[in-house]
Amino acid sequence: MNAATSRSSLPGAQRVVVKIGSSSLTGPDGHLDLGALRGLVDVLAERVAAGGQVVLVTSGAISAGIGPLGLTTRPRDLATMQAAAMIGQSQLVARYTEAFAAHGLRVGQVLLTAEDTVRRWRYRNAQRSLDRLLALGVVPVVNENDAVTTDELKFGDNDRLAALVSHLVRADALVLLTDVDGLHDAPPSRPGARRIPYVADLAEVAGVEVTARGSALGTGGMVTKLESVRIATGAGVPAVLTSAVNARAALAGDDVGTFFAVTGRRTSARRLWIAHAAGSRGRLHLDAGAARAVLGGRASLLPAGVTRVEGTFDAGDPVELVGPDGAVLARGLVAFDAAELPPLLGRSTFDLRAELGEGYDRVVVHRDDLVLEGPTGAATASRR
Ligand SMILES: Nc1ncnc2c1ncn2[C@@H]1O[C@H](COP(=O)(O)OP(=O)(O)O)[C@@H](O)[C@H]1O
Ligand SMILES: N[C@@H](CCC(=O)OP(=O)(O)O)C(=O)O
Numbered sequence: 001m002n003a004a005t006s007r008s009s010l011p012g013a014q015r016v017v018v019k020i021g022s023s024s025l026t027g028p029d030g031h032l033d034l035g036a037l038r039g040l041v042d043v044l045a046e047r048v049a050a051g052g053q054v055v056l057v058t059s060g061a062i063s064a065g066i067g068p069l070g071l072t073t074r075p076r077d078l079a080t081m082q083a084a085a086m087i088g089q090s091q092l093v094a095r096y097t098e099a100f101a102a103h104g105l106r107v108g109q110v111l112l113t114a115e116d117t118v119r120r121w122r123y124r125n126a127q128r129s130l131d132r133l134l135a136l137g138v139v140p141v142v143n144e145n146d147a148v149t150t151d152e153l154k155f156g157d158n159d160r161l162a163a164l165v166s167h168l169v170r171a172d173a174l175v176l177l178t179d180v181d182g183l184h185d186a187p188p189s190r191p192g193a194r195r196i197p198y199v200a201d202l203a204e205v206a207g208v209e210v211t212a213r214g215s216a217l218g219t220g221g222m223v224t225k226l227e228s229v230r231i232a233t234g235a236g237v238p239a240v241l242t243s244a245v246n247a248r249a250a251l252a253g254d255d256v257g258t259f260f261a262v263t264g265r266r267t268s269a270r271r272l273w274i275a276h277a278a279g280s281r282g283r284l285h286l287d288a289g290a291a292r293a294v295l296g297g298r299a300s301l302l303p304a305g306v307t308r309v310e311g312t313f314d315a316g317d318p319v320e321l322v323g324p325d326g327a328v329l330a331r332g333l334v335a336f337d338a339a340e341l342p343p344l345l346g347r348s349t350f351d352l353r354a355e356l357g358e359g360y361d362r363v364v365v366h367r368d369d370l371v372l373e374g375p376t377g378a379a380t381a382s383r384r
Contacts, residue, residue, distance in 0.1 A: 005200070005261035009238055010253040013172035015053040015134070017237075018044060019162035019228075023179040024244035025060040025092075030067030032060065032091060036244060038099045040177070043248045044139065045103035053134045055169055056107075057142045057162040058096070064088030085146030096141050108133045111145035114155050117164060117273045130169050159228035160276065166237045167272050174232045175251065176225055177244040182257035183222065187211050199260045202230055229260045231276050236266040274331055275371040280320045282311020282338055284364065291323040294330055297372060300363035301332070303344040303352060313338045321365065330372045332365035 020040055027033040044054045063074060065084030068091070075081050093109045100107050110130065116122045133140045142165055144155050155161045159176060166174040186193040186209050199205055210222035229239045242250045242257025249256045286294065290305020301321065313319055314337050321330040336344070341364070344352060353361035 005238070007240075007253040007255070007259050010173055010240065010251055013052070013251075015055070015169060015171045016047065016173050016175060016251065017055045017057060017162055017166040017169065017171045018175045018177065018247070019057040019158055020059065020177045020244055021158070021179065022059040022063040024177055025058070026063040026066070030063065030071065032064045032088075032095055034095060037095055040244060040247055041096065041099035041103070043251065045100060045105055046248070047251060048105060048137075048139065049103070055130065055134070055140045055142060055165060055171065056096070057158055057165055058092060059143065059158045060092055061085040061089035061143055061146055064091050082147050089143060089146070092143070093141060100139055106138045107141045108138045110140045110142040111147075112142060112155075112161065112165075113145045113149050114279075123168070123273060127168050130165075134169070157224040159224040160231065163228040163231035163235075163237075163239075164273060164276060166232050167235045167266070170266070171237055174228070174237050174239040175247065176228060176239060176241045177247055177250075178225065178241065179243060181243045181246060182241050183208065183210075183226070187222075196258050197255060199229075199258060201263050202226065202233070202260070231272070233260050233262050234264040235272055236262050236264060238262050271371050274318060274333060274369065279318070280311075280331060281313035281317040282309065282319045282334070283322050284309055284319055284334070285322050286324070286329070288324050291329055294321060294370065295372065298367060300367040301365040301370070302349055303341070303364055304346060304348050306341070306345045306364055309338055309341045309345070311338060315340075319365070321370070328373050330370050332370035334365055335362055335369075336364060 018040075025033055025036055044056060047054050062081055062084045065086070065088030066072070066074060068087050069080075069084055071080075071084070075084055089111075093107070096107050110126075110133075112126060116126050130140055142161070144158060144161055149155075162174060162176065165171075180188045182195045182197070183199070183205065184193040184195055196205065196208070205226075210226060212221045212223040225241055229241065232239045239260040240250045240257050241260070246256040284301070284306050285308040286301070287305050287307050290301060293299035293305065294301055311319065313334060315335055316333055318331055319334045320328045321332060323329045344364075349361040349363075
């Protein structure tokens with residue numbers, strides 16, 4: 001086994017992304033569980049002291065706002081969720097700052113939105129600032145910017161965000177910490193459910209029953225964790241899924257939780273993020289010729305091959321490319337606003353340039369901004 005296919009890669013992994021879920025950080029009273037938070041920080045600080053770099057992706061903003069707001073359950077409406085997140089996020093970062101300071105370490109808060117991941121300059125910017133933080137010896141503490149995100153354009157779950165961040169920072173491993181010790185062969189509440197220690201390829205566990213509803217505080221249950229694992233391992237980052245109390249053992253490469261071996265090689269960040277980062281803002285319907293050209297993998301999409309446009313999007317937004325039979329063929333970043341496109345459809349770039357001038361002869365989706373839909377719906381399946 002090479003390093004990325006066995007747990008032996010973990011003790012020496014130089015740069016590790018560790019994600020902790022709300023269920024592991026929040027007590028039954030809806031307040032932060034400081035013991036759990038400090039326990040995790042102790043483990044991460046040890047790693048940094050040993051020369052490693054750690055990026056912490058932490059959930060818990062919304063759940064940590066429940067108690068202070070006088071609520072008893074996780075809010076469901078967007079405005080209250082945002083309010084809870086605003087209260088909870090500042091508490092979270094204050095507590096992490098204190099806990100890491102006890103080890104002589106500084107933290108930097110990084111709040112990302114899905115928009116940061118689909119706009120070229122924004123994700124390059126995120127990459128640069130995270131690299132710089134790490135180079136300065138600071139521990140980035142990452143969460144989704146729940147205070148400003150809306151339902152339409154939201155990661156929604158930090159499992160997927162953590163996988164994208166692990167690719168963004170070129171991590172050597174991703175550790176997902178939750179309230180169960182790994183993937184089980186049935187939901188762990190079921191008597192007799194057993195831990196699966198090693199997964200060489202997610203296809204092996206395709207038949208395992210997993211639920212999307214997790215704990216009362218978490219989001220997405222095991223389903224989003226496996227999506228996260230699919231993104232990470234498919235892009236060359238091995239992953240471990242275990243309970244928060246096993247964080248130290250997991251990083252040491254001990255036999256806890258589930259280890260997921262890499263299945264693919266690192267792809268360009270841009271393509272991975274187009275495929276997985278955000279929901280689409282609209283759809284472009286293609287004629288048969290354009291569908292064939294796009295599926296061939298080397299062509300950009302020209303106005304001549306687009307028959308219809310759905311949705312309201314701006315240039316740079318992610319859209320789905322749909323074939324004549326209605327199947328989604330690819331996702332891509334569109335180069336025009338939705339309102340600009342109708343008069344251009346079906347027209348050759350030569351005509352468009354002659355009639356409308358330079359600027360209107362550009363491609364609708366450049367091939368570098370285009371990711372084909374995988375056989376299992378890989379480009380879009382990660383939306384809940
Ligand atoms: N096959 C399975 N193996 C392990 N856990 C599972 C499985 N199916 C569902 N789960 C549930 O997933 C939950 C973890 O998800 P979640 O509550 O979203 O956690 P977090 O807050 O850590 O993100 C566990 O509490 C467990 O009940
Ligand atoms: N950004 C949200 C996290 C949502 C989420 O994914 O929660 P979890 O399933 O506990 O990882 C928060 O901080 O509350």
